[in-house]
Amino acid sequence: MKRKLLAIAVPLALGFASSANALVYSTYDGEVHQTTESVFAMGADAMAPMTFDFSLDTASYLSFEGFTSMSSVLVSLSSTSVLGGWLITPSSSGFSSMTSLLAAGDYSLSTMAFGDPGYYAFETTVTPVPEPETYGMFLAGLGMLGLIARRKLDAKA
Numbered sequence: 001m002k003r004k005l006l007a008i009a010v011p012l013a014l015g016f017a018s019s020a021n022a023l024v025y026s027t028y029d030g031e032v033h034q035t036t037e038s039v040f041a042m043g044a045d046a047m048a049p050m051t052f053d054f055s056l057d058t059a060s061y062l063s064f065e066g067f068t069s070m071s072s073v074l075v076s077l078s079s080t081s082v083l084g085g086w087l088i089t090p091s092s093s094g095f096s097s098m099t100s101l102l103a104a105g106d107y108s109l110s111t112m113a114f115g116d117p118g119y120y121a122f123e124t125t126v127t128p129v130p131e132p133e134t135y136g137m138f139l140a141g142l143g144m145l146g147l148i149a150r151r152k153l154d155a156k157a
Contacts, residue, residue: 035126041111042119046070052109059129062099066122071115075122078108088120101129 039052066075066088076085077099084099113120 036123037125038121038123040119040121041113043117046073046120047113047117049113050111053106054109055106056102056104056126058104060102060126061129062102063125063127064097064099064122066120068113068120069118070113070120073114073120073122074112076110076112078110079105083107086122088122 037052037054039050041050062077064075064086066073066086068088068090071089073088074085075088077083083102086097109124111120
């Protein structure tokens with residue numbers, strides 16, 4: 001009986017602990033992307049302003065890391081208004097920052113480069129925020145494992 005209970009409780013606890021929200025990070029052209037996107041621009045392409053549109057289907061954090069050989073590159077994040085941004089300079093190599101929580105919706109990253117033509121690159125990573133139900137299921141699974149361990153210890157005593 002105890003083995004059956006353990007055989008049921010362990011997979012349930014692991015399933016609860018590993019459950020996560022599905023994340024869609026897609027451009028407006030409908031192409032689905034990974035949660036990490038890399039952008040590289042060089043020469044005349046780097047000098048022209050660019051816009052990268054994407055949408056999120058769940059609340060998420062957006063982290064940013066970039067580098068450049070140009071005087072500076074301004075990358076701004078906007079929805080219906082400018083939400084924030086990053087200034088990349090040659091001395092900020094490896095610069096990274098975390099934005100505030102982004103709600104589900106449509107967003108744009110826009111670039112504006114300054115100085116002589118060169119190159120810039122940046123990478124964004126979108127991380128979904130776990131829903132409270134995920135934590136509840138995780139704690140329920142841990143509680144089940146603790147109950148089984150306690151019963152096992154009581155049986156030995």
